[in-house]
Amino acid sequence: xxxxxxxxxxxxxxxxxxxxxxxxxxxxxxxxxxxxxxxxxxxxxxxxxxxxxxxxxxxxxxxxxxxxxxxxxxxxxxxxxxxxxxxxxxxxxxxxxxxxxxxxxxxxxxxxxxxxxxxxxxxxxxxxxxxxxxxxxxxxxxxxxxxxxxxxxxxxxxxxxxxxxxxxxxxxxxxxxxxxxxxxxxxxxxxxxxxxxxxxxxx
Numbered sequence: 775x776x777x778x779x780x781x782x783x784x785x786x787x788x789x790x791x792x793x794x795x796x797x798x799x800x801x802x803x804x805x806x807x808x809x810x811x812x813x814x815x816x817x818x819x820x821x822x823x824x825x826x827x828x829x830x831x832x833x834x835x836x837x838x839x840x841x842x843x844x845x846x847x848x849x850x851x852x853x854x855x856x857x858x859x860x861x862x863x864x865x866x867x868x869x870x871x872x873x874x875x876x877x878x879x880x881x882x883x884x885x886x887x888x889x890x891x892x893x894x895x896x897x898x899x900x901x902x903x904x905x906x907x908x909x910x911x912x913x914x915x916x917x918x919x920x921x922x923x924x925x926x927x928x929x930x931x932x933x934x935x936x937x938x939x940x941x942x943x944x945x946x947x948x949x950x951x952x953x954x955x956x957x958x959x960x961x962x963x964x965x966x967x968x969x970x971x972x973x974x975x976x977x
Contacts, residue, residue, distance in 0.1 A: 809866050816863035823855030895929050902926060914964025919946045 830848035906922040923942035932938055953959040960977060963970050970976045 812866045813863055816859045819855050819859035823852040826852035898929050899926050911962045912964050914966050915961040
């Protein structure tokens with residue numbers, strides 16, 4: 775960064791031009807992210823991970839045999855949160871030596887080109903998620919999951935058949951097989967349960 779970057783005021787633009795490049799172009803950089811707030815968030819993520827692991831220690835083993843046990847998922851998510859929080863904090867501390875001051879360049883843009891933000895899209899995905907949870911037991915994982923994914927992907931603007939239809943179906947079948955067969959999880963199958971039970975694919 776140049777000296778101009780260190781003296782620029784928060785939330786303002788300045789232009790930066792790389793040296794010794796024939797095709798260099800000027801581009802604006804906005805100093806809009808506060809390192810202190812990001813450090814607090816990183817610390818909160820670490821604490822959340824510790825909270826998950828500490829709470830899982832008290833979990834009792836279930837009656838049904840489970841290779842992962844009831845503690846497995848909280849341990850995994852907690853460890854992931856701790857690792858990510860530490861990594862984010864380390865990166866932000868490193869940026870303090872590169873760019874003095876409390877502000878750093880903002881990441882991304884206010885709006886992605888050709889994909890404007892929309893509260894309708896957000897709440898439609900939330901509603902779809904809620905409906906999928908409500909219908910999971912009665913309709914079944916194999917039907918609810920691909921429909922939920924297809925609607926969500928479509929709402930995000932994807933129109934490719936591979937991503938919109940093939941990926942949700944393949945993902946649903948693979949995850950159902952992985953969790954219901956090798957790991958012996960009982961996933962809700964809804965009205966399809968008698969068919970799968972008659973073929974020995976579910977208890």
